[in-house]
Amino acid sequence: MLEMLQAFPLTFIPLFVAMDPFGMLPIFTSLTRDMSVKEKKDVIKYSILTALVISIAFALIGEAVFNTLGITVDDFKIAGGLLLLVLAIIELAGRGSEFNRPHDVGIVPLGVPMLVGPAVLTFMIVLIDNYGLIPTVISLIINLFIVFAVFSVEKMITELIGRNGLLAISKIVYLLLAAIAVMMIRVGLESYMKG
Numbered sequence: 001m002l003e004m005l006q007a008f009p010l011t012f013i014p015l016f017v018a019m020d021p022f023g024m025l026p027i028f029t030s031l032t033r034d035m036s037v038k039e040k041k042d043v044i045k046y047s048i049l050t051a052l053v054i055s056i057a058f059a060l061i062g063e064a065v066f067n068t069l070g071i072t073v074d075d076f077k078i079a080g081g082l083l084l085l086v087l088a089i090i091e092l093a094g095r096g097s098e099f100n101r102p103h104d105v106g107i108v109p110l111g112v113p114m115l116v117g118p119a120v121l122t123f124m125i126v127l128i129d130n131y132g133l134i135p136t137v138i139s140l141i142i143n144l145f146i147v148f149a150v151f152s153v154e155k156m157i158t159e160l161i162g163r164n165g166l167l168a169i170s171k172i173v174y175l176l177l178a179a180i181a182v183m184m185i186r187v188g189l190e191s192y193m194k195g
Contacts, residue, residue: 007131011139018119046106074188080113081184088178
């Protein structure tokens, strides 16, 4: 029990930084800007459930699957980066509304690869190896609860900023999302070149 308590901050902090719930809020806001309150709740539910299931499944079998298929973390970074880049281009071109059904948005891109992307999945493998499955999964669940809480108060933040402010922010967010996507692809390619 004492070992689990000592391991908690060491497992919680890396996952918190990798998930970045406060940094995800503008993306959540822009993806759900035309949705009803019920649809937003559905998006939150789908994103949290997707993140939880993918993370735990990956924690249990991810390394074995990667080894069997010959997939590296760098492959995962490039694939996640390409997915985010396509999403950002679709949204910046104004064609994203047709994809904004709650289960679509909640699963991809919010659940995967925004909340649970290469960084979180890599941390899961490393943290389980170093501190064990139980402390890592407990830290994951607490982090997802924080994400749930932050996304749930999005309405208050939206009312504070206003609809036009959110529209402007959403375009900036998608530009940043495109830049993050390119960065993920670049980091993956750089690792290939070094290795």
